[in-house]
Amino acid sequence: MKRARRRIDVNLEELDRVLDGAREAPLNEADYDKLKDALHAMAALLARAPNTEKTSAVVGNAGTGETGDGDGPDVSGPPPAGHGRNGARAFAGADRVAIPHQNLKHGDRCPECGQGNVYAQKEPKALVRIVGQAPLAATVYALERLRCGAMIAQLKYGSGIPFYRLERLEGQLGIPLPAATQWEIVEEAAEVIKPARDELVRQAAQGEVLHNDDTGMRVLKLEREPGDQRTGVFTSGIVSTAQGRKIALYFTGRQHAGENLADVLKQRAVVAPVIQMSDALSWNAPKLPEGVSMLVAHCLAHGRRQIVEVAQNFPVECRYVLEQLGEVYGIDAQARDAGMTSEERLRFHQQHSKPILEALHGWLEAQFAERKVEPNSTLGKAITYLLRHWKALTLFLRQAGAPLDNNLCERALKRAVLHRKNALFYRTLNGSQVGDLFMSLIHTCELCGADSFHYLTELQRRSPELAGHPAQWMPWNYRETLARAGATTDQQTLPRTRSGARKSSGDEEA
Numbered sequence: 001m002k003r004a005r006r007r008i009d010v011n012l013e014e015l016d017r018v019l020d021g022a023r024e025a026p027l028n029e030a031d032y033d034k035l036k037d038a039l040h041a042m043a044a045l046l047a048r049a050p051n052t053e054k055t056s057a058v059v060g061n062a063g064t065g066e067t068g069d070g071d072g073p074d075v076s077g078p079p080p081a082g083h084g085r086n087g088a089r090a091f092a093g094a095d096r097v098a099i100p101h102q103n104l105k106h107g108d109r110c111p112e113c114g115q116g117n118v119y120a121q122k123e124p125k126a127l128v129r130i131v132g133q134a135p136l137a138a139t140v141y142a143l144e145r146l147r148c149g150a151m152i153a154q155l156k157y158g159s160g161i162p163f164y165r166l167e168r169l170e171g172q173l174g175i176p177l178p179a180a181t182q183w184e185i186v187e188e189a190a191e192v193i194k195p196a197r198d199e200l201v202r203q204a205a206q207g208e209v210l211h212n213d214d215t216g217m218r219v220l221k222l223e224r225e226p227g228d229q230r231t232g233v234f235t236s237g238i239v240s241t242a243q244g245r246k247i248a249l250y251f252t253g254r255q256h257a258g259e260n261l262a263d264v265l266k267q268r269a270v271v272a273p274v275i276q277m278s279d280a281l282s283w284n285a286p287k288l289p290e291g292v293s294m295l296v297a298h299c300l301a302h303g304r305r306q307i308v309e310v311a312q313n314f315p316v317e318c319r320y321v322l323e324q325l326g327e328v329y330g331i332d333a334q335a336r337d338a339g340m341t342s343e344e345r346l347r348f349h350q351q352h353s354k355p356i357l358e359a360l361h362g363w364l365e366a367q368f369a370e371r372k373v374e375p376n377s378t379l380g381k382a383i384t385y386l387l388r389h390w391k392a393l394t395l396f397l398r399q400a401g402a403p404l405d406n407n408l409c410e411r412a413l414k415r416a417v418l419h420r421k422n423a424l425f426y427r428t429l430n431g432s433q434v435g436d437l438f439m440s441l442i443h444t445c446e447l448c449g450a451d452s453f454h455y456l457t458e459l460q461r462r463s464p465e466l467a468g469h470p471a472q473w474m475p476w477n478y479r480e481t482l483a484r485a486g487a488t489t490d491q492q493t494l495p496r497t498r499s500g501a502r503k504s505s506g507d508e509e510a
Helices: 012-022 029-048 055-059 152-158 163-172 179-204 257-265 300-309 315-337 342-369 378-388 407-423 429-448 452-461 463-468 478-485
Strands: 095-099 118-120 125-131 137-143 146-148 209-216 219-221 234-242 245-253 274-278 294-298 426-428
Touching: 012 029, 152 163, 152 179, 152 407, 152 429, 152 452, 163 179, 179 234, 179 245, 179 429, 179 452, 179 463, 209 257, 209 407, 219 429, 234 257, 234 407, 234 429, 245 257, 245 407, 245 429, 257 274, 294 300, 300 315, 300 378, 315 342, 342 378, 407 429, 426 429, 429 452, 452 463, 452 478
Parallel strands: 095 137, 209 274, 219 426, 274 294
Antiparallel strands: 118 146, 125 137, 209 234, 234 245
16 A cells, blocks of 8 residues: 655745754754755655656656656557648559749759759658549649758858758758768869869968968878878968968868978969968978078967966066066057058067067066076976077067967967867868868958858859969959959859769768
8 A cells, every 4th residue: 555645844944943053052853853854855856856858757657657768669558649630642542743843943043042052852842632522532742842052061161060960950941951962062062162272272372471370180081101100180270461361271181280381382482581470389380392481480479378377376477577568469459550561560569569578578587597486487487488489479570571479370270170179070081171171261251351152152153264263263352253254143053063973971071
């Protein structure tokens, strides 16, 4: 016989009084029993509360009153109630009529966004019409449905949404597009627009300042050269600036940022020395090709960051350093807001920043000379970093156009970090190269203020012209090229596929 559940009345004010009294004197027997009953009641309630939203756990197994963790349905009870309707497939004896879209066909321009193309879906929209005859007759109308797929590359490599999430999102919108199909679409597009990326590399090599750095990446199937002892995989970011124009490049593989920068500089035809901006890590320094000269600048923000990391332990000393560097950054901001040329900015820094940094350099040396700071302490190591790389950290005081820090490249690498965070990895090296291509084009568009979605669309539409004259199809001049050609986005169509066989779905990315 089931024991009756004992009723327990809980008065919160009374429990508060008991707890307050326990601070000053031991609990008496009545108060002890009151607290014990309240705790047992709460424990029982928590034990009965389901900790999952599975139906079997929430409502219990039919007929037993127990909760379970099984994944399958409970077949012991009555079948679940349905909506009482039959799907189109249930009408096996019905005549079937295929109805194409009245205005659009496969490959036409999307009427909503005006940029992408529409593609026929495998499953049509089914409409069942029942005619009142004796016996009943039914007709299934297969209405053609179309989808626009021009945004896949932008969402994947521009916004960091993995293919599997896109597949789930599109499925919820009633437009099923498997991840493998999405990969084939972007791979085909990458082959068509590859000349634009190659031209970006060539023009980036002619830049006045080249920023570089790298971040870790993961490629599941990466074949290494015989004898290669490296175990790491990296995505290097290179940002080239010249005459106010910025180009972003991404390279994923076993090479460090300095090695990738050296490969880019092999295409350099400018005689003037290039300024290389990075932090002081040795693998960011390239082995220069023959005929290329370089001025090395190191990131002042990295030196400042080392001071910030020890500020809690040495507040007085670190405050002085940070305030001096803050004044220098304020001076650089004034030069930028005033729209100064490189030469004007150099003279401005020499007039205002140079005295500040000379005083700071003297103060840093005095900390060791006067034995105020132990060289092996955390503050001593931060000061040693600044003194050791002082010449490269202050190149902007001697060379026109030299930047203060490498923040431009750090921001560019966030796009690769976003991919690593959301998609976790590239499946193959070919997949990483496709990602690098789209990231390079999309981020360069962002740096130039161009519409990356429109740009990628036009590159695919104009692939023959792009292959012949890629320099005319850069993010900063492609609209002028379109205007000269008298092009309008409503009169062109995207090539559906590239020539040649598709890659197998085994190359599908995450």
